[in-house]
Amino acid sequence: MRRLLFKSFVQGTLTEPAPAIDDGALTELAARVNQASHKRLGRALSIREVDAGSCNGCELEIQALSNVLYDLERFGLRFVASPRHADVLLVTGPVTANMREALERTYLATPDPKWVVATGDCARDGGVFAGSSACVGGVSQVVPVDLHIRGCPPSPVALLKGLLALLESVAAEASRSA
Amino acid sequence: MLSLNWRRSIVRREDWEHAAGRLQAGELALLGLWGEPRTAHMAVMERDTNACAVLSVECEANRYPSVGRLHAPAIRPERAVRDLVGLEPEGLPDTRPWLRHTGAYRFLPAEGESLHQIPVGPVHAGIIEPGHFRFTANGETVVRLEERLGYAHKGVDSLMVGALTERAAALAGRVSGDSTVAFSLAFAQAVEAALEIDIPSRAVWLRALLAELERLANHFGDIGAVCNDAAFAIMHAQFGLLRERVLRTADACFGHRLMMDRVIPGGLLHDLPADGEGRLRTLIAEVRKDFPDLIEVYDNTASLKDRTVGTGILSPALAQQFAAGGFIGRASGRNFDARRSPGYAPYDSMQFEVPVVQAGDVNARVWIRIREVEQSLALIEQILAQLPSGSICTPLATRPEAGVREGTALVEGFRGDILAWIRVGPGGRVERCHLRDPSWFQWPLLEAAIEGNIVADFPLCNKSFNCSYSGHDL
Numbered sequence: 106m107r108r109l110l111f112k113s114f115v116q117g118t119l120t121e122p123a124p125a126i127d128d129g130a131l132t133e134l135a136a137r138v139n140q141a142s143h144k145r146l147g148r149a150l151s152i153r154e155v156d157a158g159s160c161n162g163c164e165l166e167i168q169a170l171s172n173v174l175y176d177l178e179r180f181g182l183r184f185v186a187s188p189r190h191a192d193v194l195l196v197t198g199p200v201t202a203n204m205r206e207a208l209e210r211t212y213l214a215t216p217d218p219k220w221v222v223a224t225g226d227c228a229r230d231g232g233v234f235a236g237s238s239a240c241v242g243g244v245s246q247v248v249p250v251d252l253h254i255r256g257c258p259p260s261p262v263a264l265l266k267g268l269l270a271l272l273e274s275v276a277a278e279a280s281r282s283a
Numbered sequence: 284m285l286s287l288n289w290r291r292s293i294v295r296r297e298d299w300e301h302a303a304g305r306l307q308a309g310e311l312a313l314l315g316l317w318g319e320p321r322t323a324h325m326a327v328m329e330r331d332t333n334a335c336a337v338l339s340v341e342c343e344a345n346r347y348p349s350v351g352r353l354h355a356p357a358i359r360p361e362r363a364v365r366d367l368v369g370l371e372p373e374g375l376p377d378t379r380p381w382l383r384h385t386g387a388y389r390f391l392p393a394e395g396e397s398l399h400q401i402p403v404g405p406v407h408a409g410i411i412e413p414g415h416f417r418f419t420a421n422g423e424t425v426v427r428l429e430e431r432l433g434y435a436h437k438g439v440d441s442l443m444v445g446a447l448t449e450r451a452a453a454l455a456g457r458v459s460g461d462s463t464v465a466f467s468l469a470f471a472q473a474v475e476a477a478l479e480i481d482i483p484s485r486a487v488w489l490r491a492l493l494a495e496l497e498r499l500a501n502h503f504g505d506i507g508a509v510c511n512d513a514a515f516a517i518m519h520a521q522f523g524l525l526r527e528r529v530l531r532t533a534d535a536c537f538g539h540r541l542m543m544d545r546v547i548p549g550g551l552l553h554d555l556p557a558d559g560e561g562r563l564r565t566l567i568a569e570v571r572k573d574f575p576d577l578i579e580v581y582d583n584t585a586s587l588k589d590r591t592v593g594t595g596i597l598s599p600a601l602a603q604q605f606a607a608g609g610f611i612g613r614a615s616g617r618n619f620d621a622r623r624s625p626g627y628a629p630y631d632s633m634q635f636e637v638p639v640v641q642a643g644d645v646n647a648r649v650w651i652r653i654r655e656v657e658q659s660l661a662l663i664e665q666i667l668a669q670l671p672s673g674s675i676c677t678p679l680a681t682r683p684e685a686g687v688r689e690g691t692a693l694v695e696g697f698r699g700d701i702l703a704w705i706r707v708g709p710g711g712r713v714e715r716c717h718l719r720d721p722s723w724f725q726w727p728l729l730e731a732a733i734e735g736n737i738v739a740d741f742p743l744c745n746k747s748f749n750c751s752y753s754g755h756d757l
Contacts, residue, residue, distance in 0.1 A: 203436055237438035
């Protein structure tokens with residue numbers, strides 16, 4: 106144990122620099138983030154992840170955001186355990202029929218202002234599961250979506266780019282309305 | 284009476300019932316049960332010989348004799364078949380819907396003084412998949428846990444019907460994202476068995492390389508996550524780093540962090556690049572340097588062991604009855620690994636051990652993973668040493684004259700054996716395909732393992748099982 110702690114101490118920080126913000130995401134967000142964004146959010150957003158029937162590939166990469174190399178929390182972004190504590194719903198999966206109600210209720214339980222990020226190709230339009238009678242097909246069929254992050258699954262860097270774009274848009278709007 | 288080979292036998296009702304009796308007696312293990320209009324199928328394995336067979340029974344008036352009536356592991360599969368295909372198992376003890384959610388669900392009762400219920404999910408507190416857990420507790424002690432699954436049901440079986448093998452392969456790779464290589468491999472092996480295709484030996488060896496990388500990544504993630512659920516965050520951080528190194532190496536070598544869609548029927552999509560072997564050897568060297576220190580910490584931290592030792596014990600008898608695969612079975616004394624027996628190439632040409640312990644607690648499931656990490660590292664080294672040269676893919680010739688063909692495969696993913704069964708029609712279209720995740724026979728055991736434990740130890744037990752929701756829900 107002491108050896109491990111000593112090694113951690115001397116090897117320095119492993120966390121990597123932030124990636125550049127995704128321009129495409131900024132454009133998509135420009136239309137969605139408006140005066141309703143409150144200054145009090147500042148530069149911090151709380152994220153509730155909702156798996157609406159994904160294959161769990163997206164969850165693996167979202168979990169990776171918290172590892173020491175990506176260290177999501179340094180940006181003021183953190184995952185919370187309840188939608189009632191959240192500003193952002195990060196939704197994955199093609200929205201199965203069996204998850205539709207749970208997603209709706211999670212959205213309604215999230216206080217305003219709130220943003221929905223549809224994560225992964227399934228969340229966009231059902232992905233490879235599009236057309237299944239067991240799936241609704243795309244998060245925007247059920248709740249309003251502010252940002253799409255593509256990929257099957259999106260890599261942690263792609264996720265980070267999208268989330269940083271959201272953070273920037275919210276912060277910029279907050280300072281404008283100040 | 285039963286000819287035990289992968290060839291499918293259409294049996295009479297009496298023979299089907301006889302097989303159910305042999306399952307009940309413990310002579311056979313259930314590998315899967317699925318259906319299609321008018322026919323029910325089950326795959327079984329003889330305990331003594333590991334010989335496998337697929338049995339089918341015609342369902343007159345959509346009815347067939349329930350296997351679950353005699354053999355509990357068949358109950359949930361039969362409920363699923365009832366929901367998805369409409370076949371009625373005669374005598375099924377539990378007729379509630381399973382994968383199709385319609386209306387209110389009647390949870391099983393628990394009677395006694397001072398009991399209360401705790402409903403959890405389908406949206407959980409962590410970044411995990413959707414499912415519902417209904418705890419009945421007396422104070423802190425869990426009296427009964429009942430799972431309600433199906434929230435991730437995407438209709439994979441029905442999407443497979445009529446799909447070309449390319450599209451079906453993409454679906455197979457997304458049954459359970461964490462096991463994408465293993466599912467793609469099982470699917471590809473089943474297609475190749477159906478079409479009687481031999482793939483290049485380089486592809487056989489590279490597939491095993493991908494499979495072992497996937498096993499490493501998942502075991503690292505799991506060991507760290509179990510420690511994290513015991514509030515020991517430094518291990519989570521360290522194992523998260525190891526996992527990330529594996530994924531980045533996979534990305535550099537095969538162009539995708541999870542190696543999705545890399546294993547295809549006929550072979551492999553990507554060859555190992557020129558610098559691939561060097562990257563893999565570096566990865567192994569790094570892991571060999573860091574891993575033993577972490578295991579030492581796990582083994583010598585009393586506060587951590589206090590949480591994992593003696594927690595969530597799964598009895599060897601239940602592991603046997605349910606034919607629990609992977610680290611869950613092997614931590615409870617079930618000596619089974621599909622890589623060894625029935626076995627498939629190239630594992631028959633490599634040296635490896637299948638670790639088995641008897642204790643059946645969270646600690647045992649962690650230790651099986653630790654030992655399997657060591658085995659996977661050694662296997663990757665053997666693969667690199669023996670990797671043949673040559674092509675990596677045999678094109679799938681569509682042979683219309685070949686008619687309808689069937690194939691079956693059993694592949695060892697990181698959480699256990701995955702069954703793939705396929706019937707391919709003319710032109711390479713899938714007529715029917717069923718992919719059975721190991722979790723089908725592991726989820727019910729979690730309900731047993733948690734009994735008598737405290738509610739606060741559930742995350743620990745759940746993570747030590749790490750069953751797939753998506754793989755189960757299909």
